[in-house]
Amino acid sequence: MSEAAGGGNSGSASIELADGLWDSEADDTLVCQAVRDETHDVKTFVLKPAAPGRFRFKPGQFMTYAFEIDGETIYRCYTISSAPTRPDRISFTVKRVPGGPVSNWLHDSFKPGMRIRAVGPMGDFTCADLPASKYLFLSGGSGITPLMSMARTFHDLGQREDIVFIHNARSxxxxxxxxxxxxxARVDDAFRFVPIVQNVSPLAPSSGLRGFLTRGILDVVVPDFREREVFVCGPAPYLAAVKAILAEAGYEMARYHDESFNFETLTASEKAVATEAELQLETEAGPTVRTYTVEFTKTRRSVEVPETMTVLEAAKRAGMRLPSSCSKGMCGTCKSKKVSGTVAMTHQGGIRQREIDAGMVLLCCSKPNSDLVIER
Incomplete structure (x- = not known):
């Protein structure tokens, strides 16, 4: 009794809770505290500040991380999967992507005690700014993470919002x-979780719904979906399918909110962005538009870029595959070193002033004012 009260067991771990807030501008270093297996190919990474501090963010927001892999700095954005109601730690959840340099490194090499740099939080995909009496959360695959942060937040606060959470998975x-x-769902009758799986097997049976999300499933599972604020996250085809279902059902799309971050699959998403850029920029360059040469040192490529076009758009039109995600200057995935030249850059928080002072630029929102040399 006296030993427990006095803390006589010197070998036991202590619980340390910080008082101040973590500020990435002051110290961007985070330390891996734990790694947790979620599924056979999904892990959650729990982080704490290197110096004591508490995290402040809105559920659904994301962070941009700088990973040092094989001598190269690679930037990636990952949604925060933890809830702001538990501010002493932050977590992100990653699915292993075949051939993905970051996801495979995280799964194979990132261990407790290791450090990474981060900036954030960022993003406006959050229920915090859109209060409602009823919500419908729809997710596909690893798109579950921002909605999980929202669900955890409501659950911790005990406010008993009416939430239906429908999730699509392969199995x-x-x-x-x-x-x-x-x-x-067991302890809160205002919260319903409805999984839908595409495939089952003798080793992985399911008594729930099978197939894909359809109008019929919505009508049966959540017949009042038209009355709900809808948040959706998942791959681009999933978002397109959900939007089509809701629009056909007469849903008020002003109450529809989605997010699609797929940072490591540079195939279909890259093609889609390049195609969109090509359509948008087809008539951009005219006889009075100046064109500059942008050289990429690592790939030894040279691209002609009109002053009206971003470096990223021009590079993709030329067939280059550069890391990118949001294309809005938010996430920092396309952050690159500018060796020489000047640009006009309009970003939305994906780069800090000290990085700009050091010559870093975001290619997705930088238009050339001169010939450029980029370290890519």
């Missing part, structure tokens, strides 16, 4: 956070 074994979501 029962691929349902991320399944046990936690089912537990939340």
């Amino acid at each position: 029962p074994a691929d349902i991320i956070f399944r046990e936690e979501l089912e537990g939340m």
